[in-house]
Amino acid sequence: xxxxxxxxxxxxxxxxxxxxxxxxxxxxxxxxxxxxxxxxxxxxxxxxxxxxxxxxxxxxxxxxxxxxxxxxxxxxxxxxxxxxxxxxxxxxxxxxxxxxxxxxxxxxxxxxxxxxxxxxxxxxxxxxxxxxxxxxxxxxxxxxxxxxxxxxxxxxxxxxxxxxxxxxxxxxxxxxxxxxxxxxxxxxxxxxxxxxxxxxxxxxxxxxxxxxxxxxxxxxxxxxxxxxxxxxxxxxxxxxxxxxxxxxxxxxxxxxxxxxxxxxxxxxxxxxxxxxxxxxxxxxxxxxxxxxxxxxxxxxxxxxxxxxxxxxxxxxxxxxxxxxxxxxxxxxxxxxxxxxxxxxxxxxxxxxxxxxxxxxxxxxxxxxxxxxxxxxxxxxxxxxxxxxxxxxxxxxxxxxxxxxxxxxxxxxxxxxxxxxxxxxxxxxxxxxxxxxxxxxxxxxxxxxxxxxxxxxxxxxxxxxxxxxxxxxxxxxxx
Amino acid sequence: xxxxxxxxxxxxxxxxxxxxxxxxxxxxxxxxxxxxxxxxxxxxxxxxxxxxxxxxxxxxxxxxxxxxxxxxxxxxxxxxxxxxxxxxxxxxxxxxxxxxxxxxxxxxxxxxxxxxxxxxxxxxxxxxxxxxxxxxxxxxxxxxxxxxxxxxxxxxxxxxxxxxxxxxxxxxxxxxxxxxxxxxxxxxxxxxxxxxxxxxxxxxxxxxxxxxxxxxxxxxxxxxxxxxxxxxxxxxxxxxxxxxxxxxxxxxxxxxxxxxxxxxxxxxxxxxxxxxxxxxxxxxxxxxxxxxxxxxxxxxxxxxxxxxxxxxxxxxxxxxxxxxxxxxxxxxxxxxxxxxxxxxxxxxxxxxxxxxxxxxxxxxxxxxxxxxxxxxxxxxxxxxxxxxxxxxxxxxxxxxxxxxxxxxxxxxxxxxxxxxxxxxxxxxxxxxxxxxxxxxxxxxxxxxxxxxxxxxxxxxxxxxxxxxxxxxxxxxxx
Numbered sequence: 001x002x003x004x005x006x007x008x009x010x011x012x013x014x015x016x017x018x019x020x021x022x023x024x025x026x027x028x029x030x031x032x033x034x035x036x037x038x039x040x041x042x043x044x045x046x047x048x049x050x051x052x053x054x055x056x057x058x059x060x061x062x063x064x065x066x067x068x069x070x071x072x073x074x075x076x077x078x079x080x081x082x083x084x085x086x087x088x089x090x091x092x093x094x095x096x097x098x099x100x101x102x103x104x105x106x107x108x109x110x111x112x113x114x115x116x117x118x119x120x121x122x123x124x125x126x127x128x129x130x131x132x133x134x135x136x137x138x139x140x141x142x143x144x145x146x147x148x149x150x151x152x153x154x155x156x157x158x159x160x161x162x163x164x165x166x167x168x169x170x171x172x173x174x175x176x177x178x179x180x181x182x183x184x185x186x187x188x189x190x191x192x193x194x195x196x197x198x199x200x201x202x203x204x205x206x207x208x209x210x211x212x213x214x215x216x217x218x219x220x221x222x223x224x225x226x227x228x229x230x231x232x233x234x235x236x237x238x239x240x241x242x243x244x245x246x247x248x249x250x251x252x253x254x255x256x257x258x259x260x261x262x263x264x265x266x267x268x269x270x271x272x273x274x275x276x277x278x279x280x281x282x283x284x285x286x287x288x289x290x291x292x293x294x295x296x297x298x299x300x301x302x303x304x305x306x307x308x309x310x311x312x313x314x315x316x317x318x319x320x321x322x323x324x325x326x327x328x329x330x331x332x333x334x335x336x337x338x339x340x341x342x343x344x345x346x347x348x349x350x351x352x353x354x355x356x357x358x359x360x361x362x363x364x365x366x367x368x369x370x371x372x373x374x375x376x377x378x379x380x381x382x383x384x385x386x387x388x389x390x391x392x393x394x395x396x397x398x399x400x401x402x403x404x405x406x407x408x409x410x411x412x413x414x415x416x417x418x419x420x421x422x423x424x425x426x427x428x429x430x431x432x433x434x435x436x437x438x439x440x441x442x443x444x445x446x447x448x449x450x451x452x453x454x455x456x457x458x459x460x461x462x463x464x465x466x467x468x469x470x471x472x473x474x475x476x477x478x
Numbered sequence: 479x480x481x482x483x484x485x486x487x488x489x490x491x492x493x494x495x496x497x498x499x500x501x502x503x504x505x506x507x508x509x510x511x512x513x514x515x516x517x518x519x520x521x522x523x524x525x526x527x528x529x530x531x532x533x534x535x536x537x538x539x540x541x542x543x544x545x546x547x548x549x550x551x552x553x554x555x556x557x558x559x560x561x562x563x564x565x566x567x568x569x570x571x572x573x574x575x576x577x578x579x580x581x582x583x584x585x586x587x588x589x590x591x592x593x594x595x596x597x598x599x600x601x602x603x604x605x606x607x608x609x610x611x612x613x614x615x616x617x618x619x620x621x622x623x624x625x626x627x628x629x630x631x632x633x634x635x636x637x638x639x640x641x642x643x644x645x646x647x648x649x650x651x652x653x654x655x656x657x658x659x660x661x662x663x664x665x666x667x668x669x670x671x672x673x674x675x676x677x678x679x680x681x682x683x684x685x686x687x688x689x690x691x692x693x694x695x696x697x698x699x700x701x702x703x704x705x706x707x708x709x710x711x712x713x714x715x716x717x718x719x720x721x722x723x724x725x726x727x728x729x730x731x732x733x734x735x736x737x738x739x740x741x742x743x744x745x746x747x748x749x750x751x752x753x754x755x756x757x758x759x760x761x762x763x764x765x766x767x768x769x770x771x772x773x774x775x776x777x778x779x780x781x782x783x784x785x786x787x788x789x790x791x792x793x794x795x796x797x798x799x800x801x802x803x804x805x806x807x808x809x810x811x812x813x814x815x816x817x818x819x820x821x822x823x824x825x826x827x828x829x830x831x832x833x834x835x836x837x838x839x840x841x842x843x844x845x846x847x848x849x850x851x852x853x854x855x856x857x858x859x860x861x862x863x864x865x866x867x868x869x870x871x872x873x874x875x876x877x878x879x880x881x882x883x884x885x886x887x888x889x890x891x892x893x894x895x896x897x898x899x900x901x902x903x904x905x906x907x908x909x910x911x912x913x914x915x916x917x918x919x920x921x922x923x924x925x926x927x928x929x930x931x932x933x934x935x936x937x938x939x940x941x942x943x944x945x946x947x948x949x950x951x952x953x954x955x956x
Contacts, residue, residue: 089633101629107641134637142633151579152630152824154832155567155620158792159612163585194672197818205683205714230814236683236714314636317823336708340675345795346630346824354632 087146090139093117096461098139109136110458111465120461123468127436130454130466133264133413137457138314141368148353152346161342166192169348172355173322176312179363181402182286183297183305188324189331193338194347196284196308196321197227200258202337203304203323204237206330207256207278219249220258221273223265223416223451225282226444228258242446250274258282262291265445265453266394267412281305285413287312289369292401292408299324311413313354313365318347366403373411376456376463380415383470389421389478390470393451415454421478428452435473437466565624568617571595574939576617587614588936589943598939601946605914608932608944611742611891615937616792619846626831630824639820644670647826650833651800654790657841659880660764661775661783666802667809671816672825674762674786674799675705678736680815681782681801682715684808685734685756697727698736699751701743701894701929703760704922706736720924728752736760740769743923743931744872745890759783763891765790767847770879770886777802789891791832791843796825844881851889854934854941858893861948867899867956868948871929893932899956906930913951915944 092099093106097117100107108117111126142148157165170190177183193199204216215238220228224241240249241258249255253276260282261270267290272279283297283305290311297305303326310316320343325331358365377396384392393416401408419428427449429441442451458466570577571584575595578585586595589604620626635643648668655661671677682694693716698706702719718727719736727733731754738760739748745768750757761775761783768789775783781804788794798821803809836843855874862870871894879886897906905927907919920929936944 087631087633089631098634100634101631132638136637138636139633142631142636145632148632150630152628152828153565153567153579153620154623154626154791154793154828154835155565155617156576156578157795158616158620159614160610160788160794162795194817194822195819198815201815201818310638313632315632316638317635317640317820319817319820319822337676337679339672339797340679341673342795342797344672344797344822344825346828347822350630350632350824357632 087143087149090143095140096120110462112461123465123472124436126465127438128458128462128465128469129438130456130458130462131438131440133310133316133455133457135310135314135316135413135457136459136462137372140460141365142314145357148357150349150353152349157345162345165345165348165352166342169320169352169355172352172359173307175359176355177296179359180288180366181293181296182288183283183307183324184299185324188299188303188326189328191323191325191331191334191338192343193321193323193334194319194343195310196282196306196323199306199321199323199334199338200280200282201237202334203280203306204256206333206337217244217249217252217255218258219244219255219274220260221246221270223263223442223445223447224258225260225264226440226453229444229446246273250276253277256280260284262286262410262412265414265440266416267291267410267414268395269397279304284308284311287369288363288366288401288403289373290412291410292397292399293403294399294401299326303327304330309351309354313351313358315347315350315354318350319344320347320351363403370404370408370411373413373456377411379463379467380456383467383474387474387478389419390474391418391420392416393418413456415456417452417454418450419452420450422450431473431477435469437469437473565621565627568621573618574598588940590939601943601950602914604943605916606936606940606943606947607916608934608936608940609916609918611788611794611933611935613788613792613794613891613935615850615935615941618938619843620792623835626835628827628831630827635823640823643823643826643830644820647798647830647833650830650837651785653837654833655774657837658766658844659771659774660766661761661785661802662777663802666777666781666804667806669801669803669809669812669816670821671799671801671812672797672821673788674760674784674801677784677799677801677812677816678758678760679715680812681758681784682734684811684815695722695727695730695733696736697722697733697752698738699724699748701741701920701923701925702736703738703742704918704931707922707924724751728754731755734758738762740764740888740890743892743918744894745769745888745892746873747875757782762786762789765847766841766844766879766881767851768890769888770875770877771881772877772879777804781805782808787829787832791829791836793825793828793832796828797822798825798829841881848882848886848889851891851934855889857945858934861945861952865952865956867897868952869896869898870894871896891934893934895930895932896928897930898928900928909951909955913947915947915951 089098089100093108094112094117096112097106097108099105106115106117108114110128111121111123113119113121173190174185177185191199193202204218207216215236217238217240218228219239220241222241228239228241240255249257255274255276256278257272257274257276258280259270259272262268262285263270264285267285269291279302281297281302281304284307285291286297299305305324307322307324309318309320323334325334380392384390394410394412396410396412398407398409400406417428419431422428422431427441429439429449429452432439432452432454437454440453441449442453443449445451445453454466456463567576567578571586572590572595574590575584575586577583584593584595586592588606589599589601591597591599647670651668652663655663669677671680682696685694693714695716695718696706697717698719700719706717706719718733727735733752733754734756735750735752735754736758737748737750740746740763741748742763745763747769757780759775759780759782762785763769764775777783783802785800785802787796787798801812803812858870862868872888872890874888874890876885876887878884895906897909900906900909905919907917907927907930910917910930910932915932918931919927920931921927923929923931932944934941
């Protein structure tokens with residue numbers, strides 16, 4: 001394809017640590033002030049308990065940053081001066097919605113309404129979407145770092161393969177793996193694709209052509225990632241995780257095993273069970289927010305692993321995925337198929353901004369993510385306590401964590417639950433949906449219908465509703 | 479894969495026509511003032527003729543817009559007030575380089591140097607890159623429309639498939655085809671991919687699986703687009719345009735024909751010669767900048783055509799391509815492989831901005847492109863006039879143009895030339911390179927080495943050098 005020579009050049013370096021910290025402190029203080037201000041305003045609007053607790057919660061979460069007593073509540077006056085420091089995407093919508101660049105209206109979160117999303121409609125009067133894996137909660141982190149914003153000009157970088165972008169992203173990713181301690185990238189080739197899903201399909205296609213068997217059979221242990229069952233590539237690849245058991249799959253050396261570790265939906269740490277020559281590791285969730293990191297992923301032993309920006313920084317819609325590939329020839333073949341003339345420059349620029357921020361703050365995002373998910377799992381533990389008909393089925397292993405240098409108990413991003421004592425014909429998903437919780441049915445993961453997955457990636461106000469809805473359902477049906 | 483429900487919402491509407499026009503007039507006046515100012519400054523820096531002519535040329539090109547006498551030359555003082563209206567990406571670098579957002583240094587064009595790219599190194603002392611198809615010249619258009627810039631926040635649109643984006647882009651593309659008059663999109667499905675090249679490879683893969691022959695044979699008439707010869711998809715697809723002649727290819731009904739029309743490298747208008755059931759149209763260059771549009775492409779008769787943003791608005795690195803597909807099932811199969819969880823949101827936002835600008839200005843960009851390429855072909859005609867050893871081989875057909883409602887002679891974006899009387903063993907490409915013109919050899923297009931392709935997408939200052947170099951080469955060798 002039309003490959004262009006790269007020019008020389010570099011884009012702006014991230015600001016140094018000191019400046020960032022100063023901005024963070026100012027930003028968080030302002031945001032807390034605003035949150036409290038908005039909360040105060042909402043008190044008058046009869047949404048007092050809800051909004052107030054959200055405002056306080058947000059400030060608690062930011063407690064990992066050097067704190068100063070929050071100023072007394074004041075009206076939400078947003079001056080031009082402040083708007084230079086604060087990202088108002090969420091605060092302009094009472095932190096219960098989003099006001100996107102250039103838009104005049106708020107897009108409210110589930111269960112919130114009003115011009116500024118200031119009104120909670122009531123947990124029993126609305127539905128929440130906890131079906132997909134959209135990492136909405138990360139917006140709460142990024143609004144605190146408005147210095148990561150940048151101007152997108154239509155006159156810039158028009159040529160194919162603009163200079164310095166890919167190499168800078170690659171450098172950032174290698175450093176990110178080192179910071180997280182989750183993979184050794186030395187001697188590994190990095191292949192970029194628009195998300196890890198397309199990389200997965202093309203890996204399968206390449207492997208297919210090397211096995212000379214049509215279609216290529218792909219297998220994963222149950223419960224497997226629901227996406228695999230719809231993975232097909234023009235009849236070249238067939239997922240047989242549902243129809244073949246472990247013994248059958250193990251008997252055919254040509255079957256490729258997909259190992260998702262930590263696993264989706266349950267967070268289980270896996271190493272593969274078929275011991276076949278063709279194994280692909282899906283490492284989307286191997287980050288400190290979700291699990292302990294006891295040792296870096298052994299890329300020499302497993303020279304084909306897939307990673308995605310979506311689950312590290314939350315930028316799912318940017319579609320930035322990468323593979324760590326030991327074999328140079330395979331890496332080249334993959335890159336010739338994925339982004340043959342380079343991946344989109346704009347999403348690479350976003351990825352560079354996000355990753356360099358994580359690096360320059362020594363992983364502040366990961367600490368924030370851990371605190372957030374730990375808090376959420378604490379509340380899930382409370383709501384399931386002494387409940388006999390509904391059970392949490394995430395194994396939630398504990399292990400020594402190199403990142404924090406102490407034992408960490410897994411905090412997976414999905415709640416994988418089982419409904420016991422279900423009425424005939426009813427699935428766990430049906431039960432959850434009847435209480436207004438959109439979820440993913442166990443059958444999509446190769447499991448009985450008594451299982452269901454709920455996303456814990458929802459924004460904080462929506463998570464509060466989720467907890468309330470589970471509480472109500474347990475009280476009424478168990 | 480993880481498909482998410484779309485939320486409701488819309489992003490900002492483009493500004494109305496009136497406001498845009500006002501800004502355009504102000505912007506162009508300011509830019510001409512700056513260009514002239516910079517030219518004046520450069521006079522003192524011994525680069526007088528060159529820079530001055532560029533400044534004037536730029537203002538001439540903008541003559542399609544209501545003009546006012548340009549103010550007298552003045553020093554290049556750029557106040558904060560002006561910087562709000564003018565995009566300084568190029569003007570900050572003497573219009574002979576680019577200063578990207580956040581960067582402190584200029585990236586100079588070929589043959590220009592200095593902190594502000596103010597110095598021309600001399601046509602005989604430098605090389606220019608006219609090999610690839612990077613549409614650099616479009617930057618000269620977009621700097622005139624700073625109102626198309628937008629802020630990219632890391633806190634926005636984190637979820638998969640953000641609401642309203644794909645549908646808005648699709649709507650823009652249908653209107654763009656209508657404005658250009660180059661395709662009927664009624665009853666056609668639009669499939670998005672990251673560029674048209676990946677769409678081409680996946681179409682081939684899908685077609686392959688329907689023919690049940692391995693590998694799928696793909697053929698195109700010579701001269702064919704150089705990218706096709708490297709098109710391969712894990713041994714599933716094989717390009718046979720080089721090794722099979724028309725008769726052999728026609729005899730095998732399973733051979734897929736790629737029809738590039740207007741053709742790359744020469745701009746020829748093609749309709750396909752094999753008359754096989756499987757034909758894919760590559761319509762990258764079917765826009766008013768390059769050719770007359772006598773009638774919209776008949777999508778009912780040819781229900782599989784590929785298009786790309788790169789050659790309409792110049793945003794090659796954004797990787798936005800689309801296919802117009804008649805068959806819904808094929809369209810769905812393609813979309814399940816290309817961007818299975820949506821294409822990158824950032825590049826879609828850029829595409830929306832660019833396309834809605836073209837629509838709201840009634841195709842100003844296309845008029846600008848025609849003027850630009852017409853001027854360039856005029857200069858090429860002059861330099862080749864009465865030259866016996868070098869010939870232009872673009873057919874440059876004339877036809878009635880619905881767009882301008884008069885006859886238009888094609889202005890293709892590549893110069894396809896032949897070198898006659900070459901010394902033994904030497905190729906036309908060798909000859910051009912020996913004079914510092916990087917080009918693409920005829921052999922990549924399935925043609926003898928006496929042919930070569932030069933890109934006319936280079937920026938204006940580089941095009942001036944190209945003309946100078948050709949003039950020198952002709953004078954010395956012919």
